[in-house]
Amino acid sequence: MSARTKARKRALDVMYEAEVQGTQPTVALMGLEARSDGPLNPYTRTIIEGVATHRERIDELLATYSSGWTLDRMPDVDRNLLRIGTWEILWSDDVPDAVAISEAVDLATSLSTDESPKFVNGLLAAITDIKPHLVL
Numbered sequence: 481m482s483a484r485t486k487a488r489k490r491a492l493d494v495m496y497e498a499e500v501q502g503t504q505p506t507v508a509l510m511g512l513e514a515r516s517d518g519p520l521n522p523y524t525r526t527i528i529e530g531v532a533t534h535r536e537r538i539d540e541l542l543a544t545y546s547s548g549w550t551l552d553r554m555p556d557v558d559r560n561l562l563r564i565g566t567w568e569i570l571w572s573d574d575v576p577d578a579v580a581i582s583e584a585v586d587l588a589t590s591l592s593t594d595e596s597p598k599f600v601n602g603l604l605a606a607i608t609d610i611k612p613h614l615v616l
Contacts, residue, residue, distance in 0.1 A: 487523035488564060488583055492591075494528055495560040506532055531567045537616065538566045545606045549599075557592040558600060565604045570616060577608045 481489075490512075498508035505528045513520060531538065542562050543551055551559055561584045568580035581604045588596040 483521055484523055485583060485586075487521040488527065489587060490520065490524045491527035491531075491564060492557070492560055492587060494524070495531065495563070496556055499556055499560070504532065526572075527564055527567065530571055531563050534567055534571060535563070538563050538570075541566060541607060541614075542603065545610070546603050555592055555596065558588060558596050561588055561592070561600055562603055565600070566607050569604065569607055570611060570614070577611070581605060581608065 494508045494512055495505045497512075498505040501508065509525065509528050539551055542559075546554070554562070565580050565584035568575045568583075569577050572580070581601060584604055585597045585601045588600040592600075
């Protein structure tokens with residue numbers, strides 16, 4: 481598993497923990513850093529801070545393009561994978577869109593429901609398709 485894949489997984493863990501605890505992901509990240517034996521991959525922090533910065537716009541886009549699914553109805557893992565993938569597609573210039581989608585689908589395959597990989601793939605592909613027309 482690549483360092484960036486591990487960083488995405490760790491960011492997902494932190495974001496999931498924050499939702500369960502009803503706190504901000506940046507607060508959960510500080511708690512993880514305090515408990516950690518060594519330094520975290522800096523990309524974990526980059527993802528969490530990037531998603532936090534753009535969370536309102538990300539959630540708006542996901543709600544708009546997720547045909548028939550509200551954010552609240554989505555499994556927690558899927559919702560946070562979609563946030564990470566959307567942030568990478570729209571605001572992380574060093575990650576190709578196809579890589580962002582592939583990484584999110586792989587994590588959905590290993591961590592979520594049987595239907596999740598197809599759902600995550602379809603929604604992130606839709607975000608990629610509309611990317612040229614978005615005002616960010």
